[in-house]
Amino acid sequence: xxxxxxxxxxxxxxxxxxxxxxxxxxxxxxxxxxxxxxxxxxxxxxxxxxxxxxxxxxxxxxxxxxxxxxxxxxxxxxxxxxxxxxxxxxxxxxxxxxxxxxxxxxxxxxxxxxxxxxxxxxxxxxxxxxxxxxxxxxxxxxxxxxxxxxxxxxxxxxxxxxxxxxxxxxxxxxxxxxxxxx
Amino acid sequence: xxxxxxxxxxxxxxxxxxxxxxxxxxxxxxxxxxxxxxxxxxxxxxxxxxxxxxxxxxxxxxxxxxxxxxxxxxxxxxxxxxxxxxxxxxxxxxxxxxxxxxxxxxxxxxxxxx
Numbered sequence: 001x002x003x004x005x006x007x008x009x010x011x012x013x014x015x016x017x018x019x020x021x022x023x024x025x026x027x028x029x030x031x032x033x034x035x036x037x038x039x040x041x042x043x044x045x046x047x048x049x050x051x052x053x054x055x056x057x058x059x060x061x062x063x064x065x066x067x068x069x070x071x072x073x074x075x076x077x078x079x080x081x082x083x084x085x086x087x088x089x090x091x092x093x094x095x096x097x098x099x100x101x102x103x104x105x106x107x108x109x110x111x112x113x114x115x116x117x118x119x120x121x122x123x124x125x126x127x128x129x130x131x132x133x134x135x136x137x138x139x140x141x142x143x144x145x146x147x148x149x150x151x152x153x154x155x156x157x158x159x160x161x162x163x164x165x166x167x168x169x170x171x172x173x174x175x176x177x178x179x180x181x182x
Numbered sequence: 183x184x185x186x187x188x189x190x191x192x193x194x195x196x197x198x199x200x201x202x203x204x205x206x207x208x209x210x211x212x213x214x215x216x217x218x219x220x221x222x223x224x225x226x227x228x229x230x231x232x233x234x235x236x237x238x239x240x241x242x243x244x245x246x247x248x249x250x251x252x253x254x255x256x257x258x259x260x261x262x263x264x265x266x267x268x269x270x271x272x273x274x275x276x277x278x279x280x281x282x283x284x285x286x287x288x289x290x291x292x293x294x295x296x
């Protein structure tokens with residue numbers, strides 16, 4: 001958090017001194033682009049990923065002056081990314097993969113990382129409703145706490161726990177269907 | 183549910199988390215250029231020429247109108263009483279001069295107030 005704030009402050013000072021706001025934005029972008037893209041991609045944005053990333057950064061940069069520092073800058077940007085992704089999914093009315101129609105593939109050892117396994121995880125995520133998916137991605141893949149996710153999604157901690165429990169259970173069932181026994 | 187199961191699931195998901203394709207080249211610059219241009223940039227840039235032309239035309243028309251109105255007011259300040267007197271004379275041909283003079287005073291007063 002402190003490191004993020006320091007970089008941002010430095011970027012702002014530089015931009016004011018040099019009159020180059022673009023330099024500040026470039027730093028801001030490169031600081032957060034990986035997590036923004038990954039969160040959005042894991043939530044199911046593919047063909048519209050670049051558009052969503054662009055929207056996220058425009059929103060974040062414009063509302064940056066109102067950022068209170070109540071959370072880390074990374075958490076704050078991730079919140080914007082998740083909510084932008086949910087907006088895209090709502091508008092697009094993304095088709096959720098039918099659990100019963102998911103093709104069964106070869107067994108993947110549960111302790112092994114492979115391209116095939118990543119594809120299976122992606123497919124498993126797509127079978128979840130966006131709200132469940134968001135909680136699972138933020139908690140398990142990005143490592144945010146229940147309280148942080150509660151703040152990001154503006155839902156009670158109890159709801160986060162309940163959604164996470166449901167998401168885990170459903171994901172496990174889909175993975176079993178893929179032959180992944182955990 | 184076994185306590186170990188979520189852990190193993192978490193490890194598997196984290197280990198095999200899908201990774202987004204790399205950002206296209208120059209994405210930061212592209213986004214920043216849109217930020218600089220502000221909201222509704224497309225419609226604004228498309229219409230800016232028309233808006234400027236209409237604004238100029240409106241200003242010119244207003245100038246011409248004000249100029250003509252000012253001339254008319256100046257002319258009226260000279261001719262209005264005569265016109266009004268003529269109108270009164272037309273309407274009240276049969277009336278006495280004192281009454282006519284009274285009407286004339288009332289009309290001139292009304293015009294002056296305006």
